[in-house]
Amino acid sequence: MFSSYEILLGSNSPRRKELLKIMGIRFTHVNINTKETYPDSLSPIHIASYLSVLKSQQYNKKIANKQLLLTADTIVLTYSNKVLGKPKNKQSAVNMLNLLSGKKHKVITAITLTNNRKQLTKSCSTTVYFNPIKREYINFYVNNFNPIDKAGAYGIQEWIGLHFIKKIDGSYFNVVGLPTHLLKEMLQDFS
Amino acid sequence: MFSSYEILLGSNSPRRKELLKIMGIRFTHVNINTKETYPDSLSPIHIASYLSVLKSQQYNKKIANKQLLLTADTIVLTYSNKVLGKPKNKQSAVNMLNLLSGKKHKVITAITLTNNRKQLTKSCSTTVYFNPIKREYINFYVNNFNPIDKAGAYGIQEWIGLHFIKKIDGSYFNVVGLPTHLLKEMLQDFS
Numbered sequence: 001m002f003s004s005y006e007i008l009l010g011s012n013s014p015r016r017k018e019l020l021k022i023m024g025i026r027f028t029h030v031n032i033n034t035k036e037t038y039p040d041s042l043s044p045i046h047i048a049s050y051l052s053v054l055k056s057q058q059y060n061k062k063i064a065n066k067q068l069l070l071t072a073d074t075i076v077l078t079y080s081n082k083v084l085g086k087p088k089n090k091q092s093a094v095n096m097l098n099l100l101s102g103k104k105h106k107v108i109t110a111i112t113l114t115n116n117r118k119q120l121t122k123s124c125s126t127t128v129y130f131n132p133i134k135r136e137y138i139n140f141y142v143n144n145f146n147p148i149d150k151a152g153a154y155g156i157q158e159w160i161g162l163h164f165i166k167k168i169d170g171s172y173f174n175v176v177g178l179p180t181h182l183l184k185e186m187l188q189d190f191s
Numbered sequence: 192m193f194s195s196y197e198i199l200l201g202s203n204s205p206r207r208k209e210l211l212k213i214m215g216i217r218f219t220h221v222n223i224n225t226k227e228t229y230p231d232s233l234s235p236i237h238i239a240s241y242l243s244v245l246k247s248q249q250y251n252k253k254i255a256n257k258q259l260l261l262t263a264d265t266i267v268l269t270y271s272n273k274v275l276g277k278p279k280n281k282q283s284a285v286n287m288l289n290l291l292s293g294k295k296h297k298v299i300t301a302i303t304l305t306n307n308r309k310q311l312t313k314s315c316s317t318t319v320y321f322n323p324i325k326r327e328y329i330n331f332y333v334n335n336f337n338p339i340d341k342a343g344a345y346g347i348q349e350w351i352g353l354h355f356i357k358k359i360d361g362s363y364f365n366v367v368g369l370p371t372h373l374l375k376e377m378l379q380d381f382s
Contacts, residue, residue, distance in 0.1 A: 023353050126358075131372065162214050162364060162371035167317075172363040173353060180353035181322065 004191055005068035005115070010059055015155070015177040016072065023180055032058045032071065036085055044083050048073045048110035049121050056114045068190060069114040074177050076152030077106040084152045093142045093153035097160075100152060102132035107152065107175045113186050120186055124179035126170030128156070133164050195382055196259035196306070201250055206346070206368040207263065214371055223249045223262065227276055235274050239264045239301035240312050247305045259381060260305040265368050267343030268297040275343045284333045284344035288351075291343060293323035298343065298366045304377050311377055315370035317361030319347070324355050 007025060009017065010032035020027055034055045038047050051073035063069050076084040078099050087093035110123035141160045147153035154160050156168075156175045173180045198216055200208065201223035211218055225246045229238050242264035254260055267275040269290050278284035301314035332351045338344035345351050347359075347366045364371045 019353060022348075022350060024350060156363075157213075159213060159215060162210060163375050164372065165362075166372050167361045168363060169360050170358045171356075172347075172359060181355065181357050184354050 005066055005187075008059070008063070008067055008069045010055055010069055010071040013072075013149075013177050015157075019173055019176065019178045019180055023184070027070070030059055030069070034058055036073070044075075044077050044081060045108065045123075045125070047083060048075045048108045049112075049123050051075075052110040052112040052123075053119070053121055056112045056119065060114060063114060063116045065116060067115065068187075069112075070183075071112045071114070072109060072178060074107065074109040074151040076100075077108060079103040079105055086151055087148055087153045089148070090142050093147040094138055096153040097133060097138045097141070097147075098135075100130050100133075100154070101138070101164075102130060104129045105152070109174050109177060109179055111179065111183055111186060113190060115190065120189060122182055122186055124171055124174045124182050126168055126172070126174045128168050128175060129166045131164045131166050133160070137163070196257055196378075199250070199254070199258055199260045201246055201260055201262040204263075204340075204368050206348075210364055210367065210369045210371055214375070218261070221250055221260070225249055227264070235266075235268050235272060236299065236314075236316070238274060239266045239299045240303075240314050242266075243301040243303040243314075244310070244312055247303045247310065251305060254305060254307045256307060258306065259378075260303075261374075262303045262305070263300060263369060265298060265300040265342040267291075268299060270294040270296055277342055278339055278344045280339070281333050284338040285329055287344040288324060288329045288332070288338075289326075291321050291324075291345070292329070292355075293321060295320045296343070300365050300368060300370055302370065302374055302377060304381060306381065311380060313373055313377055315362055315365045315373050317359055317363070317365045319359050319366060320357045322355045322357050324351070328354070 007027040008030045009027040010030050032055050036051055038050050052071050055071040084096050087096055106125050108125045112121040171179045198218040199221045200218040201221050223246050227242050229241050243262050246262040275287050278287055297316050299316045303312040362370045
C-alpha cells in the first residue's frame with residue numbers, strides 16, 4: 001500500500017512499533033532522544049506538534065532520498081487544562097491518575113513526516129472518560145504495570161483501561177500512541 | 192478484585208478470552224453452541240440481549256453454587272438499520288464491508304451473567320465511523336484475514352480497523368466484543 005519509501009521510525013514506543021506492524025508498514029528504527037521541553041508560551045493544543053517536530057530535527061539532515069522519517073509525540077490534557085507528559089516516578093504517576101480519575105481528558109498525538117524535501121505535521125485529539133478509580137486500584141496499577149513510559153501514566157490497552165475507561169470519543173489508536181488513520185492519510189500525501 | 196465466583200465463559204471468541212485475561216479475570220471455558228436466530232418482531236437494539244440470554248439457557252441448569260456463567264452476543268447495526276451478524280462466507284463478508292464503507296454504524300454487545308439464583312443482562316452501544324474503503328482493499332482484507340467469525344465482518348483491532356476507522360464514540364472494547372467496563376460493573380452486582 002505504501003511501498004515507495006523506507007520508513008525511519010524515530011520513536012522508542014513499543015506500542016507505536018506494534019501498530020505499524022499491524023498496519024503492514026515495514027520500518028527501520030532510528031535512535032532519537034530529545035529532551036521533551038517546550039516554551040511556556042505555547043498553547044497546550046500545540047505542544048505535541050512542537051515536540052514531534054523537535055524530535056525530527058535531531059535526524060533531519062541524515063534523511064536520504066526515498067527515506068521518510070516518522071516522529072510523534074503524545075500528551076494528555078486534563079479537564080482543568082493541565083498538560084501531562086510521562087511521569088517522572090511512581091509518585092508522579094499516582095498524582096496524574098488521581099487527576100484523571102472520574103473525569104474526562106484529552107489525548108493529543110502529533111505525527112511528523114519528513115523527507116529530504118518537505119515536512120508535514122498533523123495532530124489528532126481523542127476525549128477519554130475515566131470512571132472513578134479508588135486509591136487502592138491506582139496503587140495496584142502503578143506498582144504492577146509500567147506507567148513511567150506513558151503520557152498521563154496509563155495505557156488504555158492495559159488492566160486500568162479495561163476496568164475504568166467508560167468511553168472515548170475519537171480515535172482509539174491515537175490514545176494508544178499513534179492515530180493510524182491519520183498516518184495513512186499523511187502517507188498518501190507523500191506517495 | 193472479583194474472586195468470589197468461578198467464572199464460566201460460554202463463548203468461543205478468542206478476543207473475549209484475551210480481554211478477560213487482561214482484566215485479570217480467571218475463567219473456565221464451557222462449550223455453548225446456539226443457533227443465533229431471533230424473532231423477526233424483535234427491535235434491532237434488543238437482538239444482542241435476546242441472543243445473549245438464549246446462549247445462557249443452554250447451560251443454565253448446570254450452574255453450581257459459586258459459579259457464574261458469562262455469555263455475550265455482538266451485532267452490528269448499519270446506518271440504514273440493517274442488522275449484521277457473522278458473515279456466512281467471503282461474498283457475504285464483502286457485501287457487509289461495502290455497507291459499512293464510508294458510513295457510521297453501531298456495534299451492540301450484550302452481556303448476560305447467570306448464577307444459580309439470578310440473571311442479569313446489560314448491553315452497550317458504540318458508534319463506529321468508517322472512512323471509504325476501496326473495493327480492492329475490501330477484497331484484500333477478506334482474502335487475508337478471518338472476517339467469518341466476526342459480527343459485521345471486521346475486527347477493529349486488525350489491519351482494516353487501523354487503516355479505515357476514523358473515530359468511535361463509546362467503548363472500544365465493546366467493538367472488540369466485550370464491554371469490559373460494563374462487565375466490571377455487572378460483576379460488582381454479584382459480589
